[in-house]
Amino acid sequence: MDLSVEFAGIRIRNPTILASGILGISYEVMKRVYDAGAGAVVSKSISVEPREGYKGPIIVKVDSGYVNAVGLANPGVDHFVQELSKYGYDKESTDTMQDKSIHDNYRIPIVVNLVGSSVDEFVSMVKRLDHLSIIGYELNLSCPHVERVGLEVGDDPELVSRIIKGIRAVTSKPIIAKLGLGAVDMLEVAKTAIDSGASAVTAINTIRAMVIDAETCMPVLSNKIGGLSGRAIKPIALRCVYELHRAGVPVIGCGGIYDWRDAVEFMLAGAHAVQIGSAIGDRWLDVFKEVNDGIKEYLARKSLKSVKEVVGIAHRY
Amino acid sequence: MDLSVEFAGIRIRNPTILASGILGISYEVMKRVYDAGAGAVVSKSISVEPREGYKGPIIVKVDSGYVNAVGLANPGVDHFVQELSKYGYDKESTDTMQDKSIHDNYRIPIVVNLVGSSVDEFVSMVKRLDHLSIIGYELNLSCPHVERVGLEVGDDPELVSRIIKGIRAVTSKPIIAKLGLGAVDMLEVAKTAIDSGASAVTAINTIRAMVIDAETCMPVLSNKIGGLSGRAIKPIALRCVYELHRAGVPVIGCGGIYDWRDAVEFMLAGAHAVQIGSAIGDRWLDVFKEVNDGIKEYLARKSLKSVKEVVGIAHRY
Amino acid sequence: MLTDTDSSMGKDRMRLVRVEEVRDESPTVRTLIFKDDLASEARAGQFLMVWIPRVDEIPMSVMLDPYDRAGYAALTVRRHGYSSTALYNMHEGSTIGLRGPYGRAFTASNGNVILVGGGTGLVPLLRLCKMLSNSTGIRVTFIMGSRSKDEVIFEDLARRLVGNNGKVIVCTDDGSYGFKGYASDMLKALLEDASSKGERFDMVYTCGPEAMMLKVLKIVDEYGLEAQASLERIMKCGIGLCSSCCIGRYVLCKDGPVMDARDILACNEFGAYARDKSGRLVRV
């Protein structure tokens, strides 16, 4: 059974993608995630300058999920370009990336996630990255707990539009807008993104949340406010994917995907592929193989020939 | 230890309140909830006309919560006025309600939750209810799954303002605006509500969500889209309460409160009182006594004299 | 949604099952048989919330598997309105969703007991009968009422379950089979007879149409006996949240469906009023 999917100019061997922020800094570890079965990996959110992130605690377990405020720790775009160059990403054109044998043995399909606060920042990063044989960009317009970036950008559709147009002007690679539950209508931002040149959206990022400890009377995260991820947000994420698909937006589902059934549900709702983050905390890297094996069995049982046939079925009812 | 709280013109014997939509249709059952230990009860959302609600399934269990789309089933304002009149709510002025002995033996403190789509609807309901000795109104501006009411109203701050001003003109009772995660900034709506005459806000309602079943490929709720409640949303609700308190808005916390620790955390974040809904599905009515007993012990352990002292402590850090 | 990650979800998690067999019990009643561990272990009187995909979710008592297999259970449904007819029309291979079992069950009694049931109200009584037949020193008299001969269901099963020690009395309103008259008339006759002989019954269990149960409870009350009845109200959630099943101060899905006669009669709504889907109190 072939699990490969193709959408928005992206073709990957299976629909499970490592979500941004999880293990996505070092090439060697991203390669390991890919070897464990992921169809592609998204890097941590990369910014123009390096960021150390917040002091601990940066993550707290809550019922059926985590609340995190890592603070977008990342080595900065220059270091990241170096990291990938070391592994040959600056050697050939992106076309070669479509050669599966190369992926398997050497360069894996990486989507670089970018975070910034202005058109200039995004464009300058893309210019520095675009010669690398990465398979696309994901724009973090939805981090709920860092000032001036993430949601503060995503909540401004006009700015979103300018950023994406700016990037579109300097790259031909797919652009994916990563959205969250902000203070403006997600559907509006999604449509703006697509109209401005984005190829797809990822939904959803973590949802602004916090944890307080009754004994010390304190917020637990050093940043006080963080983002909720994991199974807790799954029904919300699933609804977002359903609504985006209904609005005709190509979407990658993300939020609380822990097993093949979750992945299938997101695809039934309209996701072309899914991203997995928090589940890794509980199931480690085995989660990718488990999900893919489960999808395979599901397709067989339902006499479906490809993942594509699953996409959006729930809308028939 | 006295657990009574007073805020926004409401004085109740303890800070635990039955959330709207849960068991709040029949006086006798509301009385039972009160007898089980609640400080007050909020009625189901009442509309001008009776509503049958949606076909089943109207609720689905998910990890750490429920997704429901009851569809605002309620007997309509006239029937509800009758229901309360039968039990003497039309007999005396609201002042008598402050007499604790009366609450305990007969009329319990009821907040009537209202849902509607226009100023006229809300005002006409308040006019019909206002002679009853109820302790206040809660406006459902946040139901995430019924068209033309709830969030569709809450997402329109200008309409919210007109509704509250309209109601304020015909009643002197406390008005509480119940908010949720809509497509506009909750803080903005909250401030608008307070500026227009609301006494406090309740945060939060359920969050728009859905459940799809992989085997049948169908949305499970008959309405497809519903609202997520329960522990899953607690970190989000807690964050909302924290932000509202910081913005100076008097707030009643709601969302995933299951035990005394949850209740204390909401109060530390700034809630003057808390509402309990989904927990009843798992812990039945005992939850009220358990939470109040736990709060008492907590206050004793921390050498605090009243619930009021707990409110907002987390903001010190 | 159907994962095992949150094991605490237990019976609240919706389980999809395949209907393995459908049996006609009468021209309007059918039994759907399926495999489901939790349902197979339901106590007598407990109910399931049954999802009929694309149609509705309705409360149904848990029926015994006619083949008495471990892990199996069934539903017995009377074709009536929109949802019950949809369930009735399910066939072998159809998929339904289940959650539960929910609610308070009948509690066992010792000695001499009477079961009075009518229509699909027999379902919980049959499960009760099976439970009682496992204890010693119990004698069951099972009064089964129905309108006419072709609506008599589960007679054989009942006879098997009450055993040699017990008795099954079938009544039909029109006298086309068994005793002519209401089950409640038969109950009254039995109690009268017993009291004249100085015999005593220890408990009456009943489930069926509300009018029948009202009569039964009143008769039982007259004779100063204890009774338990399994009631029906609209149940949309089954877990004490939605408020649709309120009767008096009781929340039937939690406090019932089985309640003690005393509590039922104390609540003036029984036999007189019920809440409709909007929550309005209407005459029944």
Place this chain on the structure above:
Amino acid sequence: MLTDTDSSMGKDRMRLVRVEEVRDESPTVRTLIFKDDLASEARAGQFLMVWIPRVDEIPMSVMLDPYDRAGYAALTVRRHGYSSTALYNMHEGSTIGLRGPYGRAFTASNGNVILVGGGTGLVPLLRLCKMLSNSTGIRVTFIMGSRSKDEVIFEDLARRLVGNNGKVIVCTDDGSYGFKGYASDMLKALLEDASSKGERFDMVYTCGPEAMMLKVLKIVDEYGLEAQASLERIMKCGIGLCSSCCIGRYVLCKDGPVMDARDILACNEFGAYARDKSGRLVRV
């Protein structure tokens, strides 16, 4: 947050504990003792994520309770930078938060084993020593290195744990106590001596400063022995999500902190590079 509703949260749930006692081990090292069931059962080499309220959350090896009480555990911390100093300054009655224990532990070996530790790197080795002392047929040689006499910690405890069968060798860089020289020099001398006598060691366990461990692993490699080392990297989450602890292809909080010598040496970063808080690879 600290509820038991979701029992599956297990060790990931943050637990607040009260520091019951603080002991000075040396002018810069202190041990904080507390009650915590999960920590008390940690395997040797596993670590806790320790919340120092208002300051930080940092990884710390689980120390043995000096009184060996069931349900108790401890942390031994060297005062160094911002966070470790804050932890060091906690006193009796202070509250700290714990999650874990996390990570891969040392695995037991048979026969003749050497432990080489320095500074707070002794902590996991002491727990290992205790575990090994419970098995028969094990002989432990424990080499403890420190800069000078007043930095020697846990000597008595180590002597108690290795038992009569084992040996403790204390080394100081400045010779102010015990053997003068590095712990690695002592290791080399031991191995040399053993090989000249035709004796064999079965396993070397090490934990301490990276430079020390690098020397140890190279020596061990020369002699063709097996070894396990417990490494350190920045750990912000402890559960394989945040990416801060990567070393080569390994995610240290999941694949470590204890790793096999083979894997460590194969990954060129060890002893040479580490990622800083932003994820940049920097020389160590």
